[in-house]
Amino acid sequence: xxxxxxxxQHAGVSASTVSYVLSGKRSISTSTRQRVEExxxxxxxxPNAGARAxxxxxxxxxxxxxxLRTDMYVPVMMEIAIAVAAVARTHGYDILLLTDEExxxxxxxVTGSGLADAMILMDVELDDERLPLLRGADQPSVxxxxxxxxxxxxxxxLDFRATGALCVEHLxxxxxxxxxxxxxxxxxxxxHTGFAERTLDGLRTRARELELRLLHRPCEGGYDAxxxxxxxxFDERPDTTGFVVQNEAAVEPLLxxxxxxxxxxxxxxxxxxVCPEQVAIQASVRLTSVAVPAQExxxxxxxxxxxxLDGRGSDEVVLLAPExxxxxxxxxxxxxx
Numbered sequence: 001x002x003x004x005x006x007x008x009q010h011a012g013v014s015a016s017t018v019s020y021v022l023s024g025k026r027s028i029s030t031s032t033r034q035r036v037e038e039x040x041x042x043x044x045x046x047p048n049a050g051a052r053a054x055x056x057x058x059x060x061x062x063x064x065x066x067x068l069r070t071d072m073y074v075p076v077m078m079e080i081a082i083a084v085a086a087v088a089r090t091h092g093y094d095i096l097l098l099t100d101e102e103x104x105x106x107x108x109x110v111t112g113s114g115l116a117d118a119m120i121l122m123d124v125e126l127d128d129e130r131l132p133l134l135r136g137a138d139q140p141s142v143x144x145x146x147x148x149x150x151x152x153x154x155x156x157x158l159d160f161r162a163t164g165a166l167c168v169e170h171l172x173x174x175x176x177x178x179x180x181x182x183x184x185x186x187x188x189x190x191x192h193t194g195f196a197e198r199t200l201d202g203l204r205t206r207a208r209e210l211e212l213r214l215l216h217r218p219c220e221g222g223y224d225a226x227x228x229x230x231x232x233x234f235d236e237r238p239d240t241t242g243f244v245v246q247n248e249a250a251v252e253p254l255l256x257x258x259x260x261x262x263x264x265x266x267x268x269x270x271x272x273x274v275c276p277e278q279v280a281i282q283a284s285v286r287l288t289s290v291a292v293p294a295q296e297x298x299x300x301x302x303x304x305x306x307x308x309l310d311g312r313g314s315d316e317v318v319l320l321a322p323e324x325x326x327x328x329x330x331x332x333x334x335x336x337x
Contacts, residue, residue, distance in 0.1 A: 002043045004018050007040055010043060011036045013032060013035070013036060018036055021033050021036045059115065060093050060117065061094050061095070061096050061115065062093045062120060063095075063110045063115065064081060064085075065120070065122060067122055067123035068099050071220075072123070073249065079298075080122065081097070081122075082298070083294065083302075084120060087298065087303070088302050088306075093302075093306075096110075098110070107130050107133045107134065107137075111139055117309060118140045118142075118309055119134070119137075119141040120141070120142050120144060120301050121134070121141065121144070122143075123193065124143050124144070125147065126148040126192040126193075127147065131149075131153065134153065140154075140305060140309060141305070142154045142301045146160075146194045146195075154313065154314075154318075155316075155318065156297055156304060157317075158195070158293060158297065158319070159319040160195045160202065160274075161202035162319075162322050163274055164199040164202025164244075164274075165202040165203070165205065166290060167272045167274065167324070168203055168206040168212060168214070168244070169206060170272060171270060171272060171330070172210045174331060174333055176270060176333040177211075177212055178213045178215075178237050178241060179212055179215070179244060180214075180215045180237060181215065181216040181244045182219050182245045182246070182254060183196065183216055183219060183246055183247060184219075186218040189218055196246065199274060204216075217232060219247055221247055221248075221249025221250045222250075225253075226250050226253035241270065243270070243272070245271060245272070246274040248275050248279050251273060251287070256284070258271075265328075266329055267334065270331055271287060271329040272287070272288045272324075272329070273288070273289040274289065274290050275287070275291070276294060280325070281327075286328045288324065288326050289324070289325055290322045291325065296320060300320070
């Protein structure tokens with residue numbers, strides 16, 4: 001293993017100069033810094049993480065708390081996590097992965113032990129029990145999600161309230177008056193998960209303004225659950241011609257069931273989804289959708305956190321504007337005889 005002394009000898013400088021280049025604690029001339037960095041690259045030197053942490057009082061680790069729940073769509077969560085890890089690495093940070101099951105205990109362990117310099121939390125609930133611990137911690141944090149009270153917090157999220165409104169507006173412009181919302185599993189709403197609650201609020205508020213009739217039904221996903229939910233929708237609202245789906249596991253079962261019932265998409269029924277782009281374009285009918293910008297959310301969260309670690313950031317809420325892409329699954333409402 002290459003040592004710091006060998007880097008210093010190769011670069012023709014003292015060991016302390018190499019140390020200052022690595023830590024940034026002292027100003028080093030550009031030419032000297034470049035010479036040291038070139039030696040580091042050529043020799044393949046990697047600073048000892050433990051020694052560096054002792055010297056700088058930093059671990060250069062960011063803790064990421066990610067949900068691994070059966071009622072959540074794991075691929076989009078992993079896409080966010082991969083983006084967080086990749087962007088963090090460009091800033092010199094590694095990721096410590098924590099699962100949601102521990103809840104506040106994991107936050108206490110990280111903030112109380114110095115395991116990580118900062119935290120990113122996902123799967124944020126409107127009244128999240130982890131938030132008082134974050135507000136009282138020395139380490140900075142960023143939420144990927146939006147609680148009811150954002151005071152003293154930094155949050156990054158898609159504007160899910162505007163997303164719901166955008167879906168309703170699209171269907172209204174096409175002449176649909178009865179719209180059904182196929183939502184996440186019931187447990188997601190029971191936890192008051194922020195993204196689901198805010199989407200529903202946006203849907204309901206805009207539907208009232210546009211005088212649309214809106215019916216919301218949670219769904220576990222999968223064929224049998226979707227079959228029961230769809231039967232209930234048409235039993236309660238037989239004139240339903242528009243669907244908004246915020247449940248990736250329900251997309252294909254819904255499209256298959258509509259086909260079996262002889263309801264053509266989009267001639268008889270229009271479907272709009274809130275989902276990752278990949279889900280929308282790979283569906284059996286290419287879906288009109290609002291994409292969940294997982295990579296952008298992960299990138300923004302890391303950049304906000306690094307700014308706070310560097311003393312440049314402040315508490316703020318960053319909401320990404322939704323964009324609706326029209327594809328083959330939405331069209332004019334059918335004319336009733």
